[in-house]
Amino acid sequence: MPPEASSPISAPTVRHGSNAGQPLTRRDGVLKVTGRATYAADNHPQGMLYAVFAGSRIARGRVTSLDVAAAKAHPGVVEVLTPANRPPLAHDPDKKMPPFGFRVDVLQDDRVRYVNQPIALVVAETLEAATEGAALLDPQYTVERARTDLSNGERFAANGVGVGAPPRTAHGDIEAGFAAAARITEAEYETPAQYHNAMEPHAVVAEWDGDRVTLDMPNQALSLSAASYAAYFGIPAENVLIRSPFLGGGFGSKAMLNGPQILAILAARMLKRPVKLALTRAQMYGPVGHRGATWQTLRVGTDDGGRLTALHHRSISATSSFDDFLEPAANASLPLYASPAILVEHEGLRLDTGTPGPMRAPGEASGSAALEVALDEAAEACGMDPLDFRLANYAQTEPGTGRPFSSKALRDCYAQGAARFGWAGRPLEPRRMRDKDGFLVGWGMGTAVFPCPHFPAEARATLRADGTALVETSGVDMGQGAWTALAQIAAEALGLDPDKVEFHSGVSSLPSGGIAGGSGHTASAGLALHNAGQNAIAELGALAMADPASPLFGTGNIGVTARDGRLYLRDDDSRSDSYADILSRAGRAELAATAKAARDPAVAAAHAMFSHGAVFAEVKVDPDLGQIRVSRLVGAFAAGRIINPRLVRSQYFGGMIWGISFALQEVAATDRRTGRIMNADLAEYHVPVNADVPPMEAILVPEDDPYVNPLGVKGVGEIGITGTVGAIANAVWHATGVRARRFPIRIEDILNGGASFRAA
Amino acid sequence: MNRFDYIRPASVAEAIAAATEPGSAYLAAGTNQLDLMKVGVARPQRVVDISRLPGLDRIEWLADGGVRVGALVRNADLAYDSRFSQAFPGVAEALLSGASAQLRNAATVGGNLMQHTRCAYFHDLASACNRRAPGSGCDAREGENRLHAVLGWSEHCIATHPSDFCVPLAALDAVVEVESPAGRRDIALDALHRLPGSTPERETALAPGDLIVALRLPAEAAAFSAHSRYLKLRERTSYAFAVVSAAASLRIDGGVVTHARLALGGVAAKPWRARGAEALLAGARPAEAIFAEAAKLALAEAKPSGDNVFKIELARRIVRRALSLAGEGTPQVMPALPASPFATVPGAHHAA
C-alpha cells in the first residue's frame, strides 16, 4: 500500500451524467469555508440576553443554598432562575416524554442527581456578566456518597436496552453448545464512559412572540423535538419553529431534549426577551448524554474446526439513578457470526451520573469492541488466522432467526480489505514483526456491522415553470452531507441536474425528514424525497398527456421517463416535452407534490438488514516505552447503493477515527469519591488530533440491495467505529502479546508486557 | 471571570509598582493566566498587562557565547530561531513538543516558566487543594492520580509541573533574571520552582511583584549542542502534556562522556534535575549499560503517590532512551514529531 494513499476522488470532480452516485463536493461547502454557515449560537436577535447555567459540583445530594443576591448584584445580571422562582412547565420533567424523551433536570427541586446538573440559570445583558453571575452563586450542598462504578453502583434487572430492544435474546441451547465445544475462551472487557464532545457545544437562541417560539438550536430530530418542546411549554406543536440549518456535530447528543436548553427557552418567555445559552465545554459532561460504561463478559465455544458452538455475551451497562438508557452492547453478538447457540444478556447499573444516551453506534461500538477481541482470542486458541476464523463462522443467514440478509457483501469486504492491506502472510504469533526503526508492528482485523433502520419521513417537491425545482424536508446536516446527498436523490427523481434543484432543509416547519440518527437519514428522508419527486413527475406527465399541444398527448398508457428537465415517451426519445413548456402551457407557475415514505413491514420482517465491513489495522508500539501509534487503517464496507462516494468515504474515515479514539484515547476519568469527571475538557479528555491519524483507506464495496428500501441505500455514518476498535486492539496484541481488555489501551497496560501496573 | 481593573504599564518599573499592590496579577499572552481566570482559580482584582513592555522581546547573544532571551519572546520565535536551535537543540525540541502551534505563537518565555500545574484538583474549585487553598487538603491523594508526581511530592501536594521547556533549561543551568522593587537578581532555573513540602502554595521563589524579564543560558550549555535530545511520552501523538519526559545532553570527547546533563519532566512539582546520574555518566563510554545505571540512579528516590507506580519504570526507560538518543547525536533537522518516540526524519513515512 502506498504510504500516502491518495483518494481517487480527490481530483476535481468530473461529472458523468448527473445526480445520485456522483462524488459531488458539498453544496454547503462555500458557506462552511467562508464562515457564513450559521450555527445556533451565531444568531443574535435584537435585545438578546445571555444565559449561563450553574452546574452542580456534587453528584448526589441537595442544594441547600445559593447566593442569588451576590449574582444579582453583579452589574448586568437581569435574573436568576432557581427552583424558588422557576416558572411552571406543562410537562412533568420527571416523566419521560414519548416516544424517546428522557427525564430532564430543569430546576424542579433541590435534588442533585449528577455533576453538572443545572442548579440555577443566570441571565444577563452580557456573556461576561452571566458567566460571573453563575460563578458567584456559591452553592452549598448536603452531600450523599456518590455511586461511581461497579463496586458501589446499584445493579438492576433491565427491562429494555437501547431504544426499546429486549434485554435478553436466546437462540439455541447455550449450555449444549458449550458442552459440544472443544475449546472455550472466556474473558471480561471494560469500556468507559465517553462523551460525544461535538465541536459545537449545545446552544439555543430562543425568541418568543406571544405563544409562538423560534428556537435556533442544533437538533437531530426536528419534528419530534418541536412536538416535545411544545408539550413542555403547553403550546401547539406548530407554534414551535426550530431552525437547525447546520449542526456542529451531533453524534446522537443533539437528538434528545435536555435541561439547559429548556431552561433558556423558559427564561426567554419569562423575561420577554430573546435569550441565548451556549454550554461551556465542561458543561458538556453531564446534562447532554454520553456513552455509558459497560462491563462485558464473552464466552466463546469452538469445535475442532474452529467453528462456533456457542456464543454467550453479557453486559452490565451503566445508567443514571433516574432514567434507564442502557448501552445494548451484547446485542452486537446477534447478527454477525454463525453459531448454533447464541445468548445475549444485559443488566443495568445505576450510577450518580447524567443519563447516558445514544452516542455514535450505541451498543454496536462497545459491543463490537469486546466481541471482536473475543473472536481474536478464540482464533488464537484455535491456532487460526483471525480472518480465516471469521470466514469459518460466516453467517449465510441471520444467526438464530435464519432470515435471509437483504444483501450481504461481507465476503467481498474481507477479500478486498485483506488484499489492499496485504494481510496474507501475517504471522500467527505475536511479537514477530518489527519495522526498520525497531518498533513492534502488529496487524489486527475486525468485522464491522450496523443495522439499517428506517424512519417515517415526508417531503415535498415543487416543479417550477422556469425549469427549476424546490424540494423540501426537515432534514439535518450534521456533517454527514445531507444537504448534498438528499439533493442528489431528489434531483435524480426529478430528472434534473442538481444545480437546478433548490433544497430546503433544517427547519421544523418543513415536511418531517424524520430523525438524523441510526445511520438511517439518507435512506429515510431520501426515500420521501424520491417519492415526492416521482409523484411530481407523475402529475407533470398527466398534465402533458392531457394537453393536445404536447408531443406526449394521448400516450397515457405508455408512460414517460424524466431526464434533464424533459419528459420522454418511454422507449421513444423522439417524443418529449420540457417541464417548463408543460407548466407554461397549463398556465401553472409551479406544480407541487408531497409524499410519505416508510418501510414495508412485510419486507422488513422477512429480511435481516445490515451494512457490513471489514477493518484492518496496523499499529506500531515502542517496545520499551509502550506508546502506541496506529500506522495504517484499511476499511472495506458494503452499504448498498452509494449516493455520493466522496461523502461516504469521509463518513467511513470519521467512523474509523472514532475507532482509534475508542481503542486508545477516550475515557472520562471519574473521581471515585465525588463522581466528578476530572478531565471534563478537551485537553485531558483525549480525542484524536491530526497527528494521531494515519493514512487511511476506505474501500466502497459494491452491493445491490433490492429489499432494504426502493433506493437500495444503507447507512454509513456509524459502521466505521465497529470493527475498528477491535482491529486496533487485536493489532496491539499482535505487536506486543498483550491482550488489553480495558479500553482505552494505555501505556501502562503495555509496559512490562501486561497488567502488572494496573491499579486494582 | 471576576471583574478586574485592567492596566497596561509603559515600563518595567511601572509594571512592578502596579503588581506589588495586593490582588494584582501579571498578564502576558494569557495562555495560562487567562485560562485560570476563566475557571476561577485565579481571581485577580487588578490585571497588569505586560504583553507589550518594551525591550523584553529580544534574543541577545552574549560575548561569552551565552544567550539572553527576553521574557516576552514567543515560544515559537525562540524555537525557530536558527542560531538558538543550533546552539540549544534540546531546548528547541522541547518547545516544539509543547501545546500547539497556535499556543506556541502566543505563549511567552516568561509565561511558560510561570505556568501552573495541570492537576485537575488544582483546577476544580470544589476540590480540596493545598496549592490553591492552603490548608484545605489534597484531594488528588486518593483521587484520579495516575499521572501525578513520583518524585519530590509530599502528603500536602502531589502535583507535577507541566512545562516541557523548563526541563532542558533545568538541565542546562539556565538562569532567570528577575526585576523587583529592590532591584534585579538572578535565580537559577532549578531554584525557581519549588517542591511542595508543607507549603505547596509557594510555587516559585518569586515574591509578589517580582517580574521575570529574561532567561539566560550560559555558554557552557551550548557545548552540548551535538548531543542533546528531549523525549516526551504522551497519551496522544501531539497536543498533550507529558506523562513523563526527559532532557538529555552529553558532551562526548574521544568516545567518552565528559559532561552529562539530565532532567525529567512530568515527575515532580518542578523540572527534576538528576545530578547523581550526571555524575555517574561523566567519564563513562556511552553505552546502554551505563545509561541504565544512570536511569536507575535518577529514579532511586521515586515512589508512587497514587495509581502511578508505572511512571517510575516508564521514567527509567525514558531516561535510558533519551540518553541513548543523545548519544547517537542531535539530528541534523528537527524531527517531524518533535520529542516523540515516533519522531521521523523528513520525507520518511511510517508505512510497513
Next chain:
Amino acid sequence: MSLSISLVINGEPRTVQIDDPRVTLLDLLRERLDMTGTKKGCDRGQCGACTVLVDGRRINSCLSLAASLDGARVTTIEGLAEGDTLHAVQAAFIAHDGFQCGYCTPGQIMSAVGLIAEGHANGDPERIRELMSGNICRCGAYQGIVEAVLEAQKTLADQAGRDGRRNAA
C-alpha cells in the same frame, strides 16, 4: 471602565469601545462585532476552533483579552476570500472534503493559512499533521485536511512563483 482600542480587522481599521476588560478577542468578534465565522469550541485553547491571525500569526482568540490587542491586525475567516474568489486554502478544503460538520473549519482554515506562512512544513505530510494538531476535528476529516493543506501550499507557491516571474519581467 471603558477602553477604546484600535484594531484593523480584515483590512478595515476599527475603533472599538470595550466596556468590560474581560472580553476576549473571540467574544468581541462574535458577540459585539457580529463576526460569527470564528467559532467557540472550548474557550480554553484546547481545540483550535477560534483560531485567527493576529499580526499574521495564528493564535487562539479565546485566550486573548481584546484590550490587550490594541493596535493589532486581525484576520478572520470572513477576511480570507476576495469577493467571490475563494482563498486557495478554502478551495482546497472543499475539493478534498476537509470538513464535515464545518464547525471547526474556520479555525482549521485559518490555522492552515498560518502554517503555510510559517513555512516549516514544506511538503511533508507528517509535519503538516503535527503542525495542524492544534485544531481538533471531532468528525474526523483529518485526511482531507492534510491533502488540502498540501495542495493549497503548492497552489500558493506556484502563484508566488508566477507573480515573482511577472515582477521580474
